[in-house]
Amino acid sequence: MAAVDDLRRMIADATRIVGFTGAGISTESGIPDFRSPGGIWTRYRPIEFGDFLASEEARRESWRRKFATDAVMRNATPNAGHRALARLVEQGRMTAIVTQNIDGLHQASGVADDKVIELHGNATYAACLDCGERYELEWVRALFDQDETLPECRQCGGIVKTATISFGQSMPEIEMERAREETMACDLFVVLGSSLVVYPAAAFPMMAKRNGARLVILNRDPTDQDDAADLVIHDEIGPTMSRAVGVN
Structure with a gap:
């Protein structure tokens, strides 16, 4: 496939690569895209962050949904796409993976937390x-399974929540700044499995392109940024990256 050969050459020519991953890389591990038709966000109204803070019932419903869907994420394992990116990080060619995903599969594939x-x-x-203060989900579930007892912080008595960014919650400043710095320093920016419709995260590919980096978009479906990319591949991520990077 000529496009894979092009991707292989672009990776070989680059000295500082940033990967940018969305739900599409994890659907190949069996984790559904919640935004897709039939996904959880099309069946249930998302719980806004303000409601979570203000209402005990909203917090209970949030934990009910979490534990009802948690088995899928807990049982998922990294796929060939994750392993290909892990190889590039191991080689020192990919300096960071900026991800919209919340499943921890990049770390499970062997990528260090700080990458x-x-x-x-x-x-x-x-x-x-x-x-x-960090809490493992097993502790929260043990409490909740008794009589839907809501978890409280054992250090300060504060509200405990999954470590995700909810609708209406501010984006994490440190992570956004780190992503901006890595984006501005890279010479190749590779989008994998993102529809590029969720902002402000979706602004990073064009930020890299305007700063002189080459831009690759690997996604099953077209995106609004395809026309700006140096290479676009509409195919499965795992098989494509395996061939481009040379891993199984």
């Missing part, structure tokens, strides 16, 4: 909204 920039947080653990 993964999670713009929308991480759903594999919880944290106190006041002091930031």
